Amino acid sequence: xxxxxxxxxxxxxxxxxxxxxxxxxxxxxxxxxxxxxxxxxxxxxxxxxxxxxxxxxxxxxxxxxxxxxxxxxxxxxxxxxxxxxxxxxxxxxxxxxxxxxxxxxxxxxxxxxxxxxx
Numbered sequence: 001x002x003x004x005x006x007x008x009x010x011x012x013x014x015x016x017x018x019x020x021x022x023x024x025x026x027x028x029x030x031x032x033x034x035x036x037x038x039x040x041x042x043x044x045x046x047x048x049x050x051x052x053x054x055x056x057x058x059x060x061x062x063x064x065x066x067x068x069x070x071x072x073x074x075x076x077x078x079x080x081x082x083x084x085x086x087x088x089x090x091x092x093x094x095x096x097x098x099x100x101x102x103x104x105x106x107x108x109x110x111x112x113x114x115x116x117x118x
Contacts, residue, residue, distance in 0.1 A: 013038045013094050013103030015075065021108045024082045032077040032090055032107045040098040046075050051089035051106070079109075087111045 017034045024030035036044065048071070064085070070078040075094050079086060087110055095102040 013044070013096055013101065015092065015094055015103035015105040017105050017107060020106070021110070024079070024086070024109060024111050026082055026084060026111055026113045028082050030079045030082055030086075030109055030111075032079070032092075032109065034075045034077075034092055034094075034105055034107070036075050036094045036103050038096050038103075040096045042096050042098055044075070044094045044096050046071055047093040047095075048077050049091050049093075050086075051091055082111050084111050084113065 014037045015034055016036075019033070022030050022032060032048075038044070064083075065079075068080045070080075072078070075092055077090065077092070089106055089108050091104065091106045093102055093104050
């Protein structure tokens with residue numbers, strides 16, 4: 001008796017993040033670190049958004065982020081000159097044309113104010 005077995009591999013983007021909570025300081029910077037893997041050689045489309053307002057941060061760059069962000073090839077987001085309004089849950093979505101599934105991840109950012117002793 002012989003049995004035939006078919007395996008179907010569903011291609012997708014896998015995202016990993018070393019930490020889901022990042023703490024930053026007002027005026028400082030925060031590195032929202034992610035990595036992705038895919039079997040596709042195509043360049044990824046990386047979309048970050050702040051969950052609070054569900055508007056993309058990159059792509060059509062919003063004025064409040066202009067000159068304050070840098071997105072690395074691996075998907076990591078670096079935010080400069082942190083503001084209290086930057087606090088919240090950031091969602092990243094990485095998609096590649098050939099892959100069936102989009103990779104998704106989220107990181108919470110807290111921004112601490114600076115305290116001065118008088």
